[in-house]
Amino acid sequence: MSFEIISSGEAYDVIIVGSGAGGGMASKILSEAGLSVALLEAGGDFDPAKEEDRTQLRPPWESPRRGAGTRIRPFGDFDQAIGGWDIEGEPYTRAEGTSFDWFRSRMLGGRTNHWGRISLRFGPNDFKRKSIDGLGDDWPIGYDDIKPYYDKVDKLIGVFGSKEGIYNEPDGFFLPPPKPRLHELYFMKGAKKANIPVIPSRLSILTRPVNNERGVCFFCSQCNRACQAYADFSSGTVLIKPAMAKGKVDLYTHAMVRTVTTDETGKATGVSYISKVDMKEYKVRGRVVVLGASACESARIMLNSKSKSHPNGVGNSSGMVGRYLHDSTGADRMGILPEMIDRPRYNEDGVGGMHVYTPWWLENKKLDFARGYHIEYWGGMGIPSYGFGSSMDTMRKYIKDEFGNPSPNGGYGEGLKKDIRKLYGSTLGMSGRGESIPQYSNYCEIDNNVVDKYGIPVLKFHYKWTDQEIKQAKHMQDTFEEILTEAGAILLGKKPGPETMYGLAAPGRIIHEVGTTRMGNNPATSVLNSNCQAHDCKNLFVVDAGPFVSQADKNPTWTILALAWRTSEYIVDELKKKNI
Template sequence: MSIHIQTAADAYDVIIVGSGAGGGMASRILAEAGLKVAVVEAGADFDPAKEEHRTQLRPPWESPRRGAGTVRPFGDFDAAIGGWDIEGEPYTRGQGSEFDWFRSRMLGGRTNHWGRISLRFGPLDFKRKNLDGLGDNWPIGYEDVAPYYDKVDKLIGVFGSKEGINNEPDGYFLPPPKPRLHELRIKKGADKINIPVIPSRLSILTRPVNNERGTCFFCSQCNRACQVYADFSSGTCLVKPAMKKGQVDLFTMAMVRKVTTNDQGQATGVTYISKLDMKEYKLNAKVVVLGASACESARIMLNSKSKTHPNGLGNSSGHVGRYLHDSTGADRMGILPDMMDRQRYNEDGVGGMHVYTPWWLNEKDLDFARGYHIEYWGGMGMPSYGFGGGMDTMRQYIKDEFGNPRPNGGYGEGLKKDIRTFYGSTVGMSGRGESIPQYSNYCEIDNQVVDKYGIPVLKFHYKWTDQELKQAQHMHETFEEILGSMGAIILGNKPGPEQQYGLHKPGRIIHEVGTTRMGDDPATSVLNKYSQAHDCKNLFVVDGGPFVSQADKNPTWTILALSWRTSEYIIDQLKKKNI
């Protein structure tokens, strides 16, 4: 295959691979510093304000599939193009391993359709080994990242409340939306058993932040990406504003094969396969920044072999791909009998939870390390595809005016009546927790399989440990305690060890991190504390790969903060001519 190479005159200061949270933030900060930047994205351009991309406010029945997904795994109108399985882009698993890898192929990546739960890591989260002796501490602490969390809060916007909880650091918050009825019931029940429920912290604008974006109009459809840019998506809030500076060139439908290097082992650029003509192209730059997602960046580095990097770029330690870990996750649901057949009204709110439970047992001695937070859902949002499923289980709780079971609705009018009865009376909760990073959980190149672009694919090796299983067991005990305190009918039986206590498969929470972790020792880490490769000083990683551990928090806000920090370091090092 011939490679189309740019001339030296067209070389960039920085090439950024990936346009999600990390890549997007890097593009904005570097462009504002006056650097010439290329952003290389494997998917297509995406702008939710454009008619061809707009899905907000459209009812499910306008879809020919009634909202069911094809290339959009969460439904036709969800702003997620990609999924765990993408045609022509396989991955493999080692024997006995479970890992499902989500890829988002679009400008802005996963930030188009995430829950926008924007939590800071706390002081304990960077130094967990000091508390439980497991894993490793980060080479940085909360005090190093806090100034960048502040900057992210102010630039992007996040609502919340000042709570003064040590390991749930407060930020610069916009006013939070009021709890909906089911959330008031959750808080009332949780208060009885001393489990905290506080306003959520979501990156959705409840007040204006700047002239680039509108404010939330409470349609509860953030998962579709906002046409007024009121919620945070990297494409609309970071990449497109950076492009307006005239310093950023965007290359879409470009599947990066490898980072190229010179005889000294320093990065010179990237090669990519254009999905439009299947030809290979090369871009040149002084600095390469990988923000393609933790596993995709690791894949690019492992595929970037050369005489100076025989085991892959930045992999002299053999740690690229190691310590892969995802959030834990388990869910439970109940019915509130006194909320059946309740009055219908609009309580849509923002596209996510208005309240949540932060981890509240840091000081308690449990049979598992690390913790989890609880996300809540329910209410009377727009019914989506599959709404009303499970009625055979739920309708046994419907009684007539005499307290007797109502005759089976079955189908037609009876089924409609049953669904209307339950609408707004269901409530659910999801635990999202921290797993312990393991050297034995990793991804590597499968040299026997290539994707349709001829690029070797990843092979995953991953198993949960007893730590995660015991944590999931505790989640369900807590769920039942809260639902019981609310007076809810708990649906289903508590899963046991044969069901891994209801723990989702690794990769299903889509929070994977840790494949290019940072550290002070080049023998046991890939990057230094500025996310700069130990083996290649002009290569940086700004996605979830640098994470040493994950906390029970969603990783996006920390990815954004670390990317800003790394971007400032790149600017400084270029000025000093160190790279």
């Protein structure tokens, strides 16, 4: 496939690829420093406050599928996750024995439009795990290096929570947290009996005003649809649109970046991209290139950026681009609480996510696996989604009449509707999200035999869980069962066993992939230095989760934001010194 290559005119100070958490933060900080910025996004423009983009507060009957998911919206027809694990014309391949699933977002703001807003800081131990358990590698930076930027992110974006004084769950600058809902009170009861802590969640949702540009949460529980009041954090609404309003950011949408272009000295000169609108190839020139396309997409761009100066891909003299790919572990369990069957109906929507959670609470030296996990709780009387009530053939046995006998209602018609109403709000569940061990053997590379619809070579994945993650999943299931039982719930379904790796989700399914362009002090074993600057190309930086040396048992977004802010300040300083 061939394309007409068209070059832009004047060079920008900075070209940023990707508009998610890292790219959005870089756009804001660099443009506010007076630099001209070109921001390239592979999807379209998006603003949840515009009627054509809004899905918040739309009832199921406004969807032709009643809210059911589609290929391009896998979490549901109203969920603002435009993209998915399977995008038409954008394939990827897997090595034999690999089950890695790669989620891509194709919209301004990327994945920050639909995520759970769980905004946790990595703790001091999370940067130095090798020193603690001998596995993986330590980061070349520590908590004290990034703490000032966590503080700035808290104050700029807003996060609710509570000060708990837990060493490896650092406190921040918190807005008031919402009160627990009924199902969460039951979880707290069960966890207390099991001697497991439960504390207020830390979510980037405004329960108090932080500036005049954003509204405050009105508790519709639909943050996954993106907030028209901008009360929750999304990169587009909180970072990019305000930066664009100041006139320093040019947004290129539907721009599928192919390569980082370089000169004969190996210095980055800009990027080439395919326009999804006319299928022509364009080049944008810039003094600095910043990749924030997501860990795997940034690795793909770097690996495809081959030249005489970078024969293995830009920044890849070490051969480490794509290596040490890892995702969070994940497992789930649910139950039904007889005490909540046929309970009174009232509005308990709350925020679009959990009001409480359990941070990692145990000492790994006493366990048979390294690292830990946190627990997320879910349930309640949220608006029923597509498929609600589809398991009534197995659920009806939990509905009793006044004599304690199973429901006499039939499996259809008015009786079915009565049973569904009785069960509404009585189910609850929990999910574990944990830390996996980075492995050199888990990686992505270019598949030279396959290209996407734009003619760009695709990624091929190699990934397997180790015993560490499988044992961790077993511990999750044991914990879930204990908490649910102590809460008074009846467990639903068979407890996952070794045949399913204890319900361990496939790699990539938690959508926390990190580590493909990891930072380090040694150029032979890392791609970037401690400022997220490529060892081999001084004016190339990465601001997504690729630089992570390890993933903690926390969601990565808050650390992506803090690192991107830190890297952006470094870029400004280096430009002033004329070092890049």
